[in-house]
Structures are given as structure tokens and as C-alpha cells.
Amino acid sequence: MADQPPSGLRPPARLVDIAAHAGVSVKTVTRVLKSEQYVTDEMRERVMRSVAELSYVGDAGAAGLRTRKSGTIGLIIPDVRNGYYSLLTRAIEERLSEQSPTLLLGDSDEEKNQEERYLRTFRQHRVDGLIVLPAGAPSLPDAIREIPTVIVDRTVPSVTHIADHVLADHRRAAGRLVEHLVRHHTLTQVAFLGGDTAISSVAEQERGYQQVIAQARQQAYISAGHRTPDDATAGALQLFRTFTAPFGVFTTNNRMFWGAMGAIARLGLRIPADVLLTTIDSIGEATVTGLRPTQGVIPASEVAARAMELLERRMVDPSSPATTVTVDIDIEFGTTCGCVPFTSSPLMHGSSSR
Secondary structure (H helix, E strand, C coil): CECCCCCCCCCCCCHHHHHHHHCCCHHHHHHHHCCCCCCCHHHHHHHHHHHHHCCCCCCCCHHHHHCCCCCEEEEEECCCCCHHHHHHHHHHHHHHHCCCCEEEEEECCCCHHHHHHHHHHHHHCCCCEEEECCCCCCCHHHHHHHCCEEEECCCCHHHCCCCEEEEECHHHHHHHHHHHHHHHCCCCCEEEECCCCCCHHHHHHHHHHHHHHHHCCCCCEEECCCCCHHHHHHHHHHHHCCCCCCEEEEECCHHHHHHHHHHHHHCCCCCCCCEEEEEECCCCCECCCCECCEEEECCHHHHHHHHHHHHHHHHHCCCCCCEEEEECCEEECCHHHCCCCCCCCHHHHCCCCC
16 A cells, blocks of 8 residues: 655755756846846856756745745646536535635646646645646646645556555446446447546546456447547447447546437437446436436545545655555446436437437
């Protein structure tokens, strides 16, 4: 459970550090950073090279730098519209309200550059801790060395062994849902409709899918790399047109779920008579269609609790070994696989046409 021990938190670079590294005075560094005149191009280049090499991020204000604590925790999530991430944010806020720190929220939208901007802002404001669902920003390892940090839900290679993690067991949950379609519903065609498999949680879900499909000696049908529901609908249409009903679909999150729903509607297919649909997310009941998704639900309150425990420990003991905690994903059976009765809906009782 414990990975390689980190060497402790590294103090952020100061102006005096930049000056010593560049071999100039602190006054010269200040002039360069303020873009003042009377600084040669050679001197400016030398100072800025030191700024980059020491990962200097400046400060939100000298007064803030002199205080013992900022009273803030930074949280970076990939998609504020995602049901699970919203629940997780709320759960973390509830945990923090017991201790009074303010939560600063950033939505990376799965973009490294956007995550980079939030990391820079949080470092400038000297947040007391970070909770990050990473998109892979290059400066994340530097932030981890300066600020107590917990990585949640997924990881990236640059931080796997240097940060505390709280990870949901995506592989096992995906395997259970696919196995349910293959064994309980005896389906011989089950598709995987997913996001970017460079994201570790999506990659783990694909491994769970592949393992069950291989054990059942069936063919794998994979359409991945989608970012939006429209992308997922296009990918699903290509797959679904080659299938013979009934068939199953595993989707990696709510965007993929609604993308599959779009393809099902366009092809005039019925749930669950023609298509049995599963996902991993916290979608809740889709009241417009009367559907209750069969899904893996990550327990947001438990993830928040474990993340805060690790963050508090890291604040007290920066040199303690990096730890990974794994959380099980709950399976909820609903109407989209036919295991629970449903109310009337065109997607369920309409005629099947292609």
C-alpha cells in the first residue's frame, strides 16, 4: 500500500534564491519581474532562465506570504458538470466546513493547460493543501513537492510514486458490469464506449472490460477517445449499426452514457429490449426518459473522507511514505439493463427501426 517515500515538501523559491541562482542582486531580479527599464536583454534572459529552472511562481501578496496559513484548500476537478465530481466537491466542502478552511475550486475540463493555470494560481496564493483529479499538467510534480497534495480518482505517471492517492477500483467495477451483461443476460455482443484511455481510470475500465470479454471468448467492440456526448454518439452509431439486437453497452462516464442514448434514439432502438446499457458515474434517475441507469457509483463521501485524512497526515508529516488507498465502487442495478421495472418511455416501448 505504501509507495516510495517522498523527500518532504520543498519550500517555494524566493527572490533571493532566484538572485543567487542567476548570480545577480535581488534588486535586479525585482526589476526584471516588474518589467522595468535599465535591464539588459542578457540580464533579463539570465534571470528568467533561473525563474523557470527554480519553478518560481511569485506570490499573491507579501502579507499572505508572512502569514502562517492561508486558510484555503485547492481542488481541481476535470468536469464540474459530471455528477460524481459535483458530489465529491460537495462532500469535500462538508468535511472542510468542520475545520473552517475555504475551498478554492478549479475545473480543468480535462485540459493540461487549464490545470496548469489553476496550479499556478493556487501556488501563488500559498494554499495549505491540494486535492487534484489530474489531467497531466507538467508542473504537478513541483506543486506536490511544495504543497501537501492528494491525488484522487485517477493518476498520471509523473506523480504515481511521489503523492498520496485515493483511487476507486474502476477495473473491478467495469468487470462486474460487463460480466452482468455477458453472464446474467447472456449477451454475445457487448460494446465499450469510452473517453480518453490515456486517463488512468478509463484505461482501468477498459482492462476490466477486456478481461471479462476474453474470459467469455467473445469479440471486443471498442470505441474510445471521445470527449463529448456528440463524439460518443458518432462512435456508438458506427458500432450499433453492425450489431444484432439484443446487445449490451458499457460506457465510462455520463458523457458517454448520454452519447449512447443519442445513438439509441436515432436508430429507434429500445431499452432494454434491444440495448442493455451500463455506466460508471452518479447519473441519478433520468426523469425525462423514466430510466434508472445500471451503474457503478463511486462513494463520494468515502473518497472525500479518505482524501482529507491523507491530506491532514501529509500536513503534519510531510516526509511520511506516499500511500495509496483503494475504494470499492458500488453497483446499482436499474432499468437500463432490465433488472428493475420501469415507467413508460419512447426509448423503451417505441418500435425498433434502423
